[in-house]
Amino acid sequence: MTPLTLNIIGAGKLGKTLGRLWQQRGVFQVQSICNRSEQSARAAAQFIGAGTACREIDAMADADCWLIASSDGQIAPLAKQVAARLAPRLSRRSDTVVFHCSGALGSEVLAPCRPAAIASAHPVHSFADPQSSLQTLAGSSVALEGDAPAVSMLQRAFTAIGCEVLTIAPEHKALYHAGSVFACNYLTALLDLSLRTFAAAGIERIQALKLLKPIVLQTAENNLRLGPEQALTGPIARGDSETVAAQLRALENTDARLAQCYRHLGLACVELARRGQLPDDAAARLTELLSEPTP
Ligand SMILES: NC(=O)c1ccc[n+]([C@@H]2O[C@H](COP(=O)([O-])OP(=O)(O)OC[C@H]3O[C@@H](n4cnc5c(N)ncnc54)[C@H](OP(=O)(O)O)[C@@H]3O)[C@@H](O)[C@H]2O)c1
Numbered sequence: 001m002t003p004l005t006l007n008i009i010g011a012g013k014l015g016k017t018l019g020r021l022w023q024q025r026g027v028f029q030v031q032s033i034c035n036r037s038e039q040s041a042r043a044a045a046q047f048i049g050a051g052t053a054c055r056e057i058d059a060m061a062d063a064d065c066w067l068i069a070s071s072d073g074q075i076a077p078l079a080k081q082v083a084a085r086l087a088p089r090l091s092r093r094s095d096t097v098v099f100h101c102s103g104a105l106g107s108e109v110l111a112p113c114r115p116a117a118i119a120s121a122h123p124v125h126s127f128a129d130p131q132s133s134l135q136t137l138a139g140s141s142v143a144l145e146g147d148a149p150a151v152s153m154l155q156r157a158f159t160a161i162g163c164e165v166l167t168i169a170p171e172h173k174a175l176y177h178a179g180s181v182f183a184c185n186y187l188t189a190l191l192d193l194s195l196r197t198f199a200a201a202g203i204e205r206i207q208a209l210k211l212l213k214p215i216v217l218q219t220a221e222n223n224l225r226l227g228p229e230q231a232l233t234g235p236i237a238r239g240d241s242e243t244v245a246a247q248l249r250a251l252e253n254t255d256a257r258l259a260q261c262y263r264h265l266g267l268a269c270v271e272l273a274r275r276g277q278l279p280d281d282a283a284a285r286l287t288e289l290l291s292e293p294t295p
Contacts, residue, residue: 004064004153007032009057009078011044013127014101015069017134019048021161028157032060047130057081065097065153068110072102076109083112097150103177106170107146119146120173121154123163124180138162145170191216193261200254229276236269239282241289248289266290 006028008015012035022028030051035041041053054060057078066086068078082098096116100109103122110118125140127133141164144151155165168176191212198208222231235243244266251259270278270286278286 003027003029005029005031005061006065006067007034007060007063008044008051008067008069009034009060009082010068010070010074011035011041011048011051012069013130013133014123015067016044016047017127017130017137018067018069018101018123018161019044019051020134021137022157023048023050025160027160028065031063034060057085060085064095065099065157066113066116068098068100072104075100075102075105079110080112086113086116095149097153099146099150099154103143103180104174106173107150108170117147117150117153119144119150119154121158122177123158126184139164141166143168143173143176145173190265193258196255197251197258200258228272232269232272232276234269236266236286237273237276237278239273239278239286241282241285244286245289260292263290263292 003026006019006022008019008030011019011033019028019030019033023030030045030048032054033041033044033048033051034054034057035044038053038055045051045053052061066082068075068082070078079098079100086096086098097119098110098113098116099107099119099121101121101123103124105120107118107120110120120143122143123137123140124143125133125137139162142154142158144154144158144165144167151167155167158165194212195205195208198211199205203211219231225231235241235247248259248262251262267287267290270283270290274280274283
């Protein structure tokens with residue numbers, strides 16, 4: 001069967017990785033590529049092993065499917081340009097699909113491209129290093145939402161490169177994305193808080209990273225295997241308010257921001273521990289201790 005054709009606007013880290021995987025598996029024939037600079041589009045075509053670099057959207061060939069993989073802020077203005085490019089042909093090609101891969105935006109940002117079918121497809125994967133993403137993307141999940149014909153085309157396309165596909169309602173897209181932000185970006189912020197606290201205790205960064213590696217990996221593994229209620233250990237899970245009070249005093253004497261984060265996350269731990277074994281009276285003591293003192 002002849003593969004469907006794909007145009008990519010913004011073949012950066014994500015766009016060129018998907019382009020190459022789809023091209024290699026014969027899912028899509030990558031056709032026209034338009035980046036901010038023509039030089040970058042040519043480099044993307046070389047990485048993908050197919051596609052013609054175009055200076056502007058108007059110069060791109062007709063295609064079954066259009067991916068807008070620019071930075072999030074450029075998606076809305078680019079959608080208007082794609083709409084203008086598609087307009088003369090869409091009455092004949094109402095099966096055209098236009099999609100983006102942002103986690104934060106819904107498919108509606110592509111509404112100017114209608115009557116093309118529109119969708120968003122967010123891979124829960126970090127494309128920091130495209131060369132290694134070629135090997136590691138398979139097994140990642142992709143959240144899809146949008147018009148049914150676009151969602152079903154993308155379901156097939158992502159499944160063909162080994163991704164797990166889930167569909168979400170458009171009104172839940174922001175919450176879905178916040179869920180990933182908690183686990184991915186906030187975990188990074190947590191590790192930074194941990195390193196800053198170790199530094200205040202005189203432990204060098206390189207040693208702190210070495211110390212953290214096994215416990216962070218083991219904690220992640222325990223959480224994913226047992227669920228957070230069972231994985232939680234430490235002073236809050238044990239209801240040990242004296243230890244919590246001593247740590248809070250030490251942090252307050254060191255850095256008010258670290259103490260504030262310790263309080264907020266500590267309260268989230270108390271809520272979690274209450275769903276486990278923590279008795280109500282111990283939870284109440286810890287909640288009082290961790291709440292911001294009234295000025
Ligand atoms: N990176 C990730 O891990 C990841 C994960 C999930 C989803 N996403 C989503 O994927 C999308 C792309 O992210 P990315 O990390 O791949 O971005 P990126 O590496 O910065 O690539 C963005 C590409 O868009 C091009 N571009 C920007 N403005 C343009 C314009 N006005 N016209 C044409 N091309 C334009 C850039 O061209 P030049 O090369 O010429 O500058 C670049 O090639 C975003 O929506 C992001 O939210 C990314």
